[in-house]
């Protein structure tokens with residue numbers, strides 16, 4: 001396999017069409033979904049010359065978690081729909097690559113098992129945990145405790161989902177439940193008391209439109225781990241994130257799956273990076289498919305990027321090996337683009353190297 005697009009084609013051949021649609025699809029007319037990729041394609045790079053190095057160092061440290069490259073595994077749900085080994089395969093591949101995996105709260109494998117699998121490969125894997133804060137805070141706290149006990153190093157609160165986006169492909173395919181035997185394992189044991197343990201429904205996770213900054217303060221009071229916010233697009237919200245003591249932000253439109261017609265993340269990154277002014281790490285996800293996309297995001301102010309669908313395609317196409325290949329392909333592609341831009345380290349890239 002040579003490109004992410006080839007991995008996607010291989011994944012598509014293997015997957016149940018309804019499951020492929022779930023992974024690939026976006027909200028409504030999928031305008032944002034497409035724009036995430038085309039916005040990168042519209043940007044032009046201006047390389048610097050005569051200041052490179054034979055050896056690049058791609059490593060970064062994000063909120064205390066070292067990563068061998070500034071390319072992270074974004075949280076995506078239901079990996080066992082993509083491959084029987086599911087999140088275990090993804091976690092082993094991420095640990096082998098030495099990069100951070102943000103485990104989805106909607107994983108089909110328990111966080112304890114994911115952490116154990118990662119530890120088979122690396123002694124101190126970089127696992128972060130994504131949370132949808134549930135209106136029942138006691139219930140949310142129980143999940144936080146489980147994730148902490150499993151050894152995660154940060155929490156990433158997704159804030160772009162006050163309600164779930166309308167994915168018309170899922171409606172068309174009537175994809176609303178996980179197949180028999182698959183469960184949202186991180187809600188299972190705790191959820192039994194609450195809802196009879198039926199955690200195979202795709203919408204079992206409660207999206208809470210009532211969330212506000214006080215809930216973020218509440219979470220910060222409940223954990224010593226860094227708390228990031230994922231899914232903001234407005235510069236004022238980035239300023240508020242700094243004001244409210246959030247540890248980091250992820251500029252994200254949920255891969256075009258929530259509100260359709262929001263801009264591509266790369267197009268709002270400059271104003272958000274300016275609003276934050278280096279006060280905290282800025283991550284970005286959405287549409288990263290090439291090393292040049294990573295270069296553009298870092299040049300415009302991101303400290304690292306996340307990849308969602310590419311990891312799912314690798315997983316569906318080849319399990320753990322497929323995810324490893326995907327991550328190594330992105331690493332090599334980024335390393336080459338960085339070298340061609342005259343950089344030795346991710347931090348060498350600057351906004352003047354990107355042009356519309």
Ligand SMILES: Cc1cc2nc3c(=O)[nH]c(=O)nc-3n(C[C@H](O)[C@H](O)[C@H](O)COP(=O)(O)O)c2cc1C
Nearest residue numbers: 023074075076077104158254255286287307308309
């Ligand atoms: C199939 C799928 C499931 C996702 N599940 C979650 C999730 O459970 N939690 C979350 O915060 N984001 C979720 N996301 C959004 C991703 O974290 C990320 O923002 C997005 O995939 C980035 O875009 P990309 O797929 O173009 O890389 C999901 C995305 C996809 C494609």
Ligand SMILES: O=C(O)C(=O)c1ccccc1
Nearest residue numbers: 077106202203205254257
């Ligand atoms: O599909 C998604 O994008 C997603 O974030 C999600 C939300 C709730 C349950 C499962 C997945």
